[in-house]
Amino acid sequence: MKKIIIFASGSGSNAENIITYFKKNQIAKVVSVFTNNATAKVIERAKNHQIPVEIFSKNELLEHNILQKIQEIDPDLIVLAGFLLKFPENIIEQYPHKIINIHPALLPNYGGKGMYGMHIHRAIVNNKEKETGISIHYVNEHYDEGAIIFQANVTLTDEDTPETVAEKIHELEQKHFPEIIQTILEQQIV
Ligand code: GAR
Numbered sequence: 001m002k003k004i005i006i007f008a009s010g011s012g013s014n015a016e017n018i019i020t021y022f023k024k025n026q027i028a029k030v031v032s033v034f035t036n037n038a039t040a041k042v043i044e045r046a047k048n049h050q051i052p053v054e055i056f057s058k059n060e061l062l063e064h065n066i067l068q069k070i071q072e073i074d075p076d077l078i079v080l081a082g083f084l085l086k087f088p089e090n091i092i093e094q095y096p097h098k099i100i101n102i103h104p105a106l107l108p109n110y111g112g113k114g115m116y117g118m119h120i121h122r123a124i125v126n127n128k129e130k131e132t133g134i135s136i137h138y139v140n141e142h143y144d145e146g147a148i149i150f151q152a153n154v155t156l157t158d159e160d161t162p163e164t165v166a167e168k169i170h171e172l173e174q175k176h177f178p179e180i181i182q183t184i185l186e187q188q189i190v
Contacts (some may be wrong), residue, residue: 002028002076002185007083008035011119013041014081014102014173019049021178032073036061036085058085067091074190077185080139081177084116088151089141099139100184102177104169106151111144121162121169131155132165134172138181150180 002128004022008015012033019030032053033046037158056066067090070078080101092099103111110132124132133153138146151177154168156181 001026002188003031003073004028004181004185005073005078006030006033006038006046007078007080007087008033008042008164009037009084010040010042010082012040012082013170014043014177015042016045016049017174018079018081018178018181019051020044022183023049025182026180030074031075034066034069036083038108042082061085062088064090067094070095076188077181079181082117083095084114085145087139087164092139092141097138100149100181101137101139101144101146102173103130103135103137104166104173105123105135106131106133106153107137107144107148111135113143115144118162118166121165124156125160125162128158129156132169134169134176136177149184150176 006018007014015033022028022030030051032052032054033042035042036056036122038055039130043053062068067123078095078099105120110123114151133151135148136150137148140146154172
């Protein structure tokens with residue numbers, strides 16, 4: 001059974017969806033949720049599924065504490081699901097091709113520092129984009145620049161608002177993210 005660690009900073013709807021999905025199969029389990037936000041809803045969601053939660057500060061992430069905690073778990077995949085801090089290089093170096101992120105836009109567009117959640121959906125509507133989508137990619141030392149693994153898009157109309165765009169993105173994320181995680185785990189050689 002492979003082990004997944006999820007990092008999340010907010011609501012955790014993706015985290016919960018992944019937890020639920022892997023409860024139903026024998027390939028992998030979510031073994032821990034890590035968060036930098038002591039009031040994040042993801043904490044309650046994880047606890048409802050009896051998943052241990054690790055809460056840490058930005059400093060703890062940058063020092064060696066969190067790397068050590070991850071190494072104790074020895075995960076097969078680290079999944080960033082709405083994790084809003086920059087992921088530290090000392091962890092990235094230790095887990096090549098084992099850290100992925102979901103981004104609520106079609107990278108390389110609408111990526112980079114400050115581009116997250118509703119900020120993106122507002123920019124998409126302001127720019128009258130005809131489509132948007134999701135990107136699942138490996139994490140490297142630059143925000144949203146690691147190799148893209150998967151993208152899915154959705155058409156927008158003149159009637160779309162940031163809120164309806166968020167709903168469309170949410171649907172794509174719920175549908176695809178767990179399946180892509182499963183595919184990555186199945187293809188892992190080590
Ligand atoms: C998701 O839409 C995810 O793609 C986005 O944050 C949301 C988290 O929702 N991530 C980013 O914007 C990262 N740059 P959730 O907490 O309900 O899963």
